[in-house]
Structure formats: structure tokens, C-alpha cells
Amino acid sequence: MARIAPLASSNLRPYGPALERLRTVGLRPTRQRLALAKLLFDGADRHITAEILHGEALRARVRVSLATVYNTLHQFTDAGLLREIVVDSERSYFDTNNSNHHHLFDEGARRLHDIPETDVRLDSLPPLPEGMEVSRVDVIVRIRKA
């Protein structure tokens, strides 16, 4: 039986960030997950939808189904690699920057941009119901053509 070349070796620095990331969170580095991680994390922070990521993967000659893209985005989110940003009732956005920060949302172009956390100050919070804690504070500045 023929020996198969190691997974996507031509595309991937050995132990590059994508592979490391998957190892770290305990997700098997399958061809699809590696390719998606590479698209997501190699380079600047990104705000992406499943549809867009799927398109990029296909363009990069990575055979992956949209269903797998959705599943992968959720696995990455559960693993803490991504953060889901709820700004648009039509579709889900995922942010590769999971440090604390906020967002600018262009309502026309439906595009997200980061705002440093330090640009926003929360003075106080109303009393939380008994036994509840803050899981996250999202600030969304919605912008549109003047």
C-alpha cells in the first residue's frame, strides 16, 4: 500500500500556528480544520461569516462542506479560539480576536471593525439578579452613511 504524504505538508510550516492551536485545544488536526485555522489565524484579526470562510476555503482549493465550516466555527468558538459577535440577525459573525475589545458595525456594508476596549468605560452596572455573573460586555457602535 502506497505511503501517503503527511497531511497538507506543503502548505504548512511544521508545527505552525494553526497546528499548534488545534493541538492546544485538543481538536484533531484534520485537513479541513487545519485549512480553516490557517485562513482564520494566519494574518491579521478577522471578522468572518461561515459563508465567506467557506468561499475562501473553496478558492484556496480546500474541499470542505459548508456544514463542516459551521461545525468547525462552533468547535473553535467552544474551544476559545473564536468569539461569536451578534450584530446582525441575518447571519453569525466570528471574530478571531478574542481579547477584550468592542466593535464598530457598518450597517450598510455589514462589516465589523474592532474598537480597543479602552475607548469605552462602564461606570456601573445595575444589580444583577441573585446568583448571576457577567459573562461578557459587548459594545456595538453601529454606523451608516451620513
Added chain:
Amino acid sequence: MARIAPLASSNLRPYGPALERLRTVGLRPTRQRLALAKLLFDGADRHITAEILHGEALRARVRVSLATVYNTLHQFTDAGLLREIVVDSERSYFDTNNSNHHHLFDEGARRLHDIPETDVRLDSLPPLPEGMEVSRVDVIVRIRKA
């Protein structure tokens, strides 16, 4: 042909808030819109989904379809009577309080609560792209069981 009693007269103070509101924004006061407006605006501020409002209408013996509830919520939103709050990718919430304020979102119960605007201070904004303006700033404090 029998004379029909005036619209929902038994349920409605003449020129009550619901009717007035519809008149003000130029929406015909149909039976359905009046009933929905009454459910929405008589009483305290509310955060509601189409499904819930539809349920309440049926329980109040108002015959109205879910499609009409959706359409009406959007008409009310376009007219400035409601504000749509995007917090949950699964469903849309509408807020009867359209003054400036922010929200607490209970991720477990999927329930929204108001936060006074004064509890939040935005120090600065990043430079907006040329020709863009802020349409709205949403602050969402997500809470969960501790």
C-alpha cells in the same frame, strides 16, 4: 345587512394610547394592529419576540397570524414605535422603550432588561470612515448563572 359594532370598542378607551400611537405614525388602526399595540404599549416597557407576542394575542382572543405579527413589529419599528435589539442569533427582540438606554441579557433565560444610559460612558470613538455617522450605540451586558 346587520350593523357591526365599532372596532374592538369594548376593549379600548376611546382614543386610548394604542389608537393615538397608530394615528400619530400614520398606520391604519386595524383590529390586529390595535390589539398588538395594546399588548405592547399598555403597561411597562417590554422586550418581546414575535412568537411571544403572537402567543399573547391568541390568549387574549385576538385572531392574528404570526406573519401579521412579524409584519406589524417591523411596521412599528420603521415607524419608530419599537426598537429592534440584536442580542441572540436565534430570534429577534423588540423593545417598546425607544429612548436611549442599554441592555442586560440573561443568556440562560434569554431575557432582556434595561440599563439606564447613564450607567455607561463612552470616552471616545475610533475615527469613522469618511462620510459615516453613528446610527446607534448598543451596550449589551451578557449575564449567566454564576
Added chain:
DNA sequence: GTGTTTGCAAAGTGTTTGCAATTTA
């Protein structure tokens, strides 16, 4: 080998739409 992951297509969910029938003004 064994358990995990994938792809596909089918099902699911919330929401919108087309159009005839009804209602409002």
C-alpha cells in the same frame, strides 16, 4: 483497528412573501 470527523442531503428554525379574500376609509 477504533473512535473521530466529514460530506451530503435532509430537516429545522425563524422570518418573509405572493396572492386572494377581507377590511378600512
Added chain:
DNA sequence: TAAATTGCAAACACTTTGCAAACAC
């Protein structure tokens, strides 16, 4: 009566799921 509104069911867009085939370890 003319124009707006409604209800229904069908269509929609996005997302999830069931299961057999493919793959990682």
C-alpha cells in the same frame, strides 16, 4: 369603491443533524 391589510401556505436564508464513508491516531 379604492386602497390598504390580512391570513395562509409556500418560499426563504441560515443553520443543524443523521448517518454512511473517510480519516486520524
